[in-house]
Amino acid sequence: MNSIKLSKKILRAAGKANAKYRMIEEGDRVLVGLSGGKDSITLVHLLKHMQRHAPFNFEFKAVTINYGMPGERYDALQEHCKTFGIPHEIYETNIFEVSQDTIRENSSFCSYFSRMRRGALYTKAQEGGFNKVALGHHLDDAAESFFMNMLYNGTLRSMAPIYKSSKGFHVIRPLIWVRERQTRAFAEENGIATIGDEACPAMAMNVKMPHARESTKKMLEEWEEKFPELFKRFKAAFSHLQPDSFMDEKFLDRK
Numbered sequence: 001m002n003s004i005k006l007s008k009k010i011l012r013a014a015g016k017a018n019a020k021y022r023m024i025e026e027g028d029r030v031l032v033g034l035s036g037g038k039d040s041i042t043l044v045h046l047l048k049h050m051q052r053h054a055p056f057n058f059e060f061k062a063v064t065i066n067y068g069m070p071g072e073r074y075d076a077l078q079e080h081c082k083t084f085g086i087p088h089e090i091y092e093t094n095i096f097e098v099s100q101d102t103i104r105e106n107s108s109f110c111s112y113f114s115r116m117r118r119g120a121l122y123t124k125a126q127e128g129g130f131n132k133v134a135l136g137h138h139l140d141d142a143a144e145s146f147f148m149n150m151l152y153n154g155t156l157r158s159m160a161p162i163y164k165s166s167k168g169f170h171v172i173r174p175l176i177w178v179r180e181r182q183t184r185a186f187a188e189e190n191g192i193a194t195i196g197d198e199a200c201p202a203m204a205m206n207v208k209m210p211h212a213r214e215s216t217k218k219m220l221e222e223w224e225e226k227f228p229e230l231f232k233r234f235k236a237a238f239s240h241l242q243p244d245s246f247m248d249e250k251f252l253d254r255k
């Protein structure tokens with residue numbers, strides 16, 4: 001079997017985050033959302049590594065939601081999983097077909113597909129009796145989400161490493177302390193061909209796309225050039241909230 005190398009940085013960041021937030025534990029059955037992009041590819045290899053080296057036993061399976069879009073193919077991804085002994089299933093859906101009637105004149109394609117994909121993933125998790133669903137979000141995603149929510153929605157919110165879904169299982173983000181450039185490097189250094197954004201129907205369709213993420217990403221890149229410790233500070237700040245220092249009356253002590 002070909003060998004895959006995960007960097008010490010990824011292993012350290014993911015190991016520490018897992019210890020702190022207890023995302024994967026003894027006896028867990030984890031369903032991993034595998035888009036075939038660099039992040040979720042890193043995630044499945046990380047879980048494979050953890051299975052071999054962590055002092056606890058858990059099971060995992062990867063599932064790829066197929067939107068049913070013309071030309072959508074996952075052969076290379078299936079082959080990759082087979083080569084590395086990663087249990088993998090493609091879940092065929094008609095999300096794309098349904099979207100044609102539902103959101104024809106609408107610009108919120110991205111959130112539509114993301115919502116439908118999440119629903120399909122949760123259905124799979126319930127059907128298969130998984131107690132955790134793992135997603136490939138990382139620290140850059142958490143920071144981008146924080147600033148997008150603040151600048152475009154006027155809320156202070158980010159991405160939790162673990163939360164309980166309304167369906168009863170937990171959603172976990174084992175890469176939450178890993179940087180995006182580390183997952184990119186993982187794919188490049190191991191020669192893994194990844195699927196880019198075009199896999200999401202929203203990206204493949206000729207519609208107005210939200211620019212919020214792109215401009216937030218750019219803003220953070222510029223900040224990081226001036227302030228190299230930026231993401232270290234985000235990581236610290238996101239774990240040290242002081243809710244009573246804002247203006248939300250729920251958190252103000254009037255006693």
Ligand SMILES: Nc1ncnc2c1ncn2[C@@H]1O[C@H](COP(=O)(O)OP(=O)(O)OP(=O)(O)O)[C@@H](O)[C@H]1O
Pocket residue numbers: 032033034035036037038039040041063064065066117121134135136137141
């Ligand atoms: N088609 C899909 N099937 C299964 N899971 C998916 C699919 N698309 C996305 N996911 C899951 O949702 C997570 C977030 O998706 P999103 O498209 O926001 O991520 P991304 O940053 O492009 O990540 P990736 O590099 O893994 O595609 C992914 O990391 C993956 O775990």
